[in-house]
Amino acid sequence: MSIRKQGPTRRTLLGAAAAGAAFGTMPGLIRPATAANEFKIGLFIALSGPASLFGPTQRACADLATEEINKAGGIMGRQIKLIPTDAGGPPAETTKSAIRLMLEENVDVFVGSHDSATREALVGTIKGKVPYVYTPVYEGGECSFNTYVTADTPEQQIRPSLTWMMKDKGAKSIYMIGDDYVWPRKCNEQAKKYIAESGGKVAAEEYVPFGAPNKFEEVVTRIKSAKPDAVLITLVGADNVNFNRTFAGFGLDKDIARLSLLLEENTLHGVGADSSKNLYSCMSYYENAPSAAAKKFKADYVAKFGDKAPQLGRIGADCYEGVYCASTLVTKAGGTDAKKCMAASEGITFPTASGDVTMHGRHVDKTMFLADCNGTEFNIIKTFADIKSGDECKPD
Amino acid sequence: MDPLIVTQAINLVYAVSTLAVLALGLAVIFGLLGVLNIAHGEFIMIGAYCAYVTQSGRWPYLAAVPLTLIVCGVLGWAVEWIMIRPLYRRPFDTLVATWGLSLLLRKIAEAIFGLGFYSVNIPLPGTVHFLDTEYPIYRLLLIAVSLIIVIGLVIWYGGSRTGSRIRAMISNPELAQAQGISVRRLAAGTFIVGTCLAGLGGVMLAPLIPVQPFMGLDYVLRAFFVLIVGGLGSAAGLLSGAAVIGGVDSVVSATSSATDGYFAVLVLSILFLWLRPRGIVAHS
Numbered sequence: 310m311s312i313r314k315q316g317p318t319r320r321t322l323l324g325a326a327a328a329g330a331a332f333g334t335m336p337g338l339i340r341p342a343t344a345a346n347e348f349k350i351g352l353f354i355a356l357s358g359p360a361s362l363f364g365p366t367q368r369a370c371a372d373l374a375t376e377e378i379n380k381a382g383g384i385m386g387r388q389i390k391l392i393p394t395d396a397g398g399p400p401a402e403t404t405k406s407a408i409r410l411m412l413e414e415n416v417d418v419f420v421g422s423h424d425s426a427t428r429e430a431l432v433g434t435i436k437g438k439v440p441y442v443y444t445p446v447y448e449g450g451e452c453s454f455n456t457y458v459t460a461d462t463p464e465q466q467i468r469p470s471l472t473w474m475m476k477d478k479g480a481k482s483i484y485m486i487g488d489d490y491v492w493p494r495k496c497n498e499q500a501k502k503y504i505a506e507s508g509g510k511v512a513a514e515e516y517v518p519f520g521a522p523n524k525f526e527e528v529v530t531r532i533k534s535a536k537p538d539a540v541l542i543t544l545v546g547a548d549n550v551n552f553n554r555t556f557a558g559f560g561l562d563k564d565i566a567r568l569s570l571l572l573e574e575n576t577l578h579g580v581g582a583d584s585s586k587n588l589y590s591c592m593s594y595y596e597n598a599p600s601a602a603a604k605k606f607k608a609d610y611v612a613k614f615g616d617k618a619p620q621l622g623r624i625g626a627d628c629y630e631g632v633y634c635a636s637t638l639v640t641k642a643g644g645t646d647a648k649k650c651m652a653a654s655e656g657i658t659f660p661t662a663s664g665d666v667t668m669h670g671r672h673v674d675k676t677m678f679l680a681d682c683n684g685t686e687f688n689i690i691k692t693f694a695d696i697k698s699g700d701e702c703k704p705d
Numbered sequence: 706m707d708p709l710i711v712t713q714a715i716n717l718v719y720a721v722s723t724l725a726v727l728a729l730g731l732a733v734i735f736g737l738l739g740v741l742n743i744a745h746g747e748f749i750m751i752g753a754y755c756a757y758v759t760q761s762g763r764w765p766y767l768a769a770v771p772l773t774l775i776v777c778g779v780l781g782w783a784v785e786w787i788m789i790r791p792l793y794r795r796p797f798d799t800l801v802a803t804w805g806l807s808l809l810l811r812k813i814a815e816a817i818f819g820l821g822f823y824s825v826n827i828p829l830p831g832t833v834h835f836l837d838t839e840y841p842i843y844r845l846l847l848i849a850v851s852l853i854i855v856i857g858l859v860i861w862y863g864g865s866r867t868g869s870r871i872r873a874m875i876s877n878p879e880l881a882q883a884q885g886i887s888v889r890r891l892a893a894g895t896f897i898v899g900t901c902l903a904g905l906g907g908v909m910l911a912p913l914i915p916v917q918p919f920m921g922l923d924y925v926l927r928a929f930f931v932l933i934v935g936g937l938g939s940a941a942g943l944l945s946g947a948a949v950i951g952g953v954d955s956v957v958s959a960t961s962s963a964t965d966g967y968f969a970v971l972v973l974s975i976l977f978l979w980l981r982p983r984g985i986v987a988h989s
Contacts, residue, residue, distance in 0.1 A: 358919075359917070359919045361820055362819075362820035362821055362822070362917065364820070365820075489964055515962060515963075516962070516963075516964060517962075517963035517964060517967075518963065518964045518967045518968075521963075521967045522922070522923030522924065522926060522927060523963060523967075524720070525963075526716040526719060526720070526844075526955075527713060527716055527955060527958040527959040527963065527966070528958070528963060530709065530712045530713055530716060530959070531709075531959070533709075533712070534708070534709040547822070547914075547915045547917065547919070547920070547923075550822055550824070550914075550915035551913075551914055551915060554824065554913060554914065554915075555913070558827065558830075558841045558843070558844070558913065559832065559839070559840075559841055560831070560832040560839060560841070575821050575822060576822065578821060578822050578823070578824065579821075579822025579823065579824050579915040579916075579917070580822075580824065581824030581825075581826065582824075582826075583824075583826050583827060583830060584824070620821065
């Protein structure tokens, strides 16, 4: 997942600015004595760039989990201190921050809600030295040492929703459109398996450059002439909005169903009521998910942050479960020793925004919701209970 | 004819004409004043937000036009007065200053509207049967309006008194001043026209795209490509640049893929910078 869009000219300038900022924060070596016993969580969220529209929700949800855990005594008696760190820029910038957090701040755990390209870079940088919890929605297959995934997997997200689209809605040919990076390509690889299982066919598979100023008139015209029954969308953020508005603008929304794999409340606001007919989404959390836990989570969230709180959605709510996963894992392992954490991760149960989940093979089994769009709100039409991740890693 | 080809052909015309109107403001400011306005995209963004404000105030869509002209006009006036005037004839300094301005405007938009996406309803929804195919009415209208704006401005610039004063100012500011032309006021006016045109582009495009603080980045880059390829300071340059950039992107996107289309645009811009840095229509 994620959106990243910066003009090349700006990127170089921003790089220089970031380097300057890094120098500015160097003299952080003297730390207050009271901080010694805090449990530090390095929280990778989008604080800059276009994905930063998720930042306030990510921060707020992580804060909510932190407050709850700290009130209950913290992690092994230590109060959690969140260190929100930007992961909205290029992966190389985020890995620099990770090194700083490990060397200067001695963080105990990392929790990350960001795109897969950044995850791959972070795994290579952290090298299992610090437990790392990855939370949003992803393409599966992450089994690196000391890495724990609570994200929705293709088996949980794509298989049930796409199979429903084909079996119940009778879609036979599927057109795939996505941004050109690891998440869409790997998701479509999985989706092709599910399409073959249901006896359907792939009408076409097409990608647009990730981070470029895309427009979709040509793509939509091609889809129109291919006449698929449904479109599987792995575009993110502004591209997702843009595509869906163009799609409906050309009048294709009446006859062709759309299933988007990263459509949450913020993105749907952009798509707008006039373009959201016949558009579906599948995720483990929506603001109006019909579970008691989701209702309680929302009530607690509104109680803490008020009516003007940042818009809730899967990208953001995932940070709540990320902090809980880290807390539960470390408490059971009796510390942050990598081998002990790896062993302890099997079978831990912890809360998420939509109910408790249990970790197996460093992934979680979870309940998924299928929603169609009613104007700019999601309407949950189906619940897939306790779906296995399908991505269980072997014990190391 | 095959409806696919017809639709892609209209897509091409649409891409070229909207690109021309989006680059127009930049062409005026960069081409006539020599000021590299990096904040051009942010004025487009402001226009788009004006369209959103108009919609949320339940006013008719066209009310966004005067609103944008006021907001972008006042902003353009203030920016020219405070920031640009001391920096004329220092192109690199204006580049850095307007880059700072673009960050500031984006942050102001973020402070007022937040980072979330907004959508503006299409004033004329639906499609119409046109040349053997179904095409969205609003996009057809945009093609017409874009052409009217560009051609209208070109005729006005070529034929009006103000147009000839601007030309006098560009070719020899001192002599123009000596002739009783207020160069300072004329330059300010030109800058304001540029920012207002950017704002109008934003109003026109707002119903088709997500409105958010970062949207300007998408357009400023393409507008620069248009000017690089077409050349500065003339309408022919603007139109040929828009035709080449928009056309190549649209044709390659239609026949191959969007990735190849974007790749072709980048390669073309680099080739022009390298081999023909003054563009197709070199200004004397």
